Amino acid sequence: MNKYTLSSDSKLRSKDFVFGVATSSYQIEGGINEGGRTPSIWDTFCNVPGKVDNGDSGEIACDHYHLWKQDIEMIADLGVDAYRLSIAWPRILPQDGVVNPEGLKFYEQIIDECHARGLKVYVTLYHWDLPQYLEDKGGWLNRETAYKFAEYADVVSAHFGNKIDVYTTLNEPFVAGFLGYRWGEHAPGIVGEKEGYLASHHLMLGHGLAMPILRENAPESKHGVVFNATPSYPESEKDQAAANYCEAENFHWFIDPVLKGEYPSAVVEKRQAHMPMILEGDLEIMSAPVDYIGINYYSRSVARFNQHNEIETIKPEGAEYTYIGWEVYPQGLTDLLVRLNERYDNLPPLYITENGAACNDELRDGAVNDTQRVAYFQSHLEALDNAIKAGVRVDGYFAWSLMDNFEWAFGYKQRFGIVHVDYSTQQRTLKQSAIAYRNMLLERAEENK
């Protein structure tokens, strides 16, 4: 397929709908010891044997620290409207309270180059690279880190102001809180039920503390937060409560404080012994109004009660899976968006801030014919359009990811890029999925002339 096709009445054809590509700092930058940056928890974690496949790390990654200019040219050539990136906290504040002008300059030149090429800039402040000096004081288990995050948000937004078109406080607090501090699969590798809930409470508190600061410093920009959300389905009718609980714990726990000013009662009851200390006023801070919510969607989960009446998730037989082992389930995107719209009366406009697939790509004769990924994007764009037609307001869509990069605990083996990266030469090659994206966007631009 040379081009994703949009139906003649597709809402995605509108010139106001934002199409973009997304990346994050630790996954692409490299240059970990350059420009005054100090270590983040991911540098430390990657050095622990056995934590990351193949002993990989973000030390060099896509060398975007040096190749940023050509990468932005490549993004602009795709014909997208926007680029979603993240800022590495330890580049901006390499020591507690010390601002690094070189770090600010690095991002400033990227933002300027994007604007010069007509791209809007969506910046995430926290995509998991917490400065190690804060982890040494307890990281997200320490309430103080939420206040440190607000200080960091202040430094960035005071410097850039309205120049950043869209600010995101956190990317996927579920992953940062639960994979990092509950299950130990991500940095800093802490395992503990109480710890997971405490860290996630402090993450959301940090989000809430940052919101008024961002608004003050960048009154014309938009401000919000990004969640990963996996809709759950019951294996059979008797498992409906299991599926409901999975959604409550995996994403209502994070979104409800923002949109309802409370934690979901199902989780509070079931995890009573592990609830964090919630101070008076915390939920009020966390529920500061947001201009948008970003949703990262990849797949669904299927839940059931096992013989001990415990909830477990299963992998349905006969379903299609990507190389990373995630089920391809486009209907889940429609269902998820419709469910969110039904659950929250005050749902702000949404963006799909990430969607994509990790496939077993092969570069042959200078081309990557990533048919599974192409089909994945086509079906998910249709699923998104169906949700919009069903009444959900979604203002944009970002493909994850611009290019292959450091896929956290999976290292470089899992490739999510629409652009192939040869890590030995840093050569970038547009995969068929990128070409199809570009052709769709070219056609849309023609139509909207």
Ligand code: IFM
């Ligand atoms: O690569 C990640 C990204 O950093 C956050 N969302 C999910 C992606 C795929 O795992």
